[in-house]
Amino acid sequence: MTDDGVERVRHLPADMQGPLAPGYKYVRDKTPEQVAKETAAAQAKANDAMAAGGGG
Numbered sequence: 001m002t003d004d005g006v007e008r009v010r011h012l013p014a015d016m017q018g019p020l021a022p023g024y025k026y027v028r029d030k031t032p033e034q035v036a037k038e039t040a041a042a043q044a045k046a047n048d049a050m051a052a053g054g055g056g
Helices: 032-053
Strands: 009-012 025-028
Touching: none
Parallel strands: 009 025
Antiparallel strands: none
């Protein structure tokens, strides 16, 4: 395999188990619960910012 400067990334499901292929960077996908928690936190932060800003 040649090094062509391309970073190879494979996404793994959050519950994946088993061997990994060498030569790849692996990114573990988030569980639906993690995504929902982060989305709720971001929405709460946006709501606080809008309340503090006073509108337009």
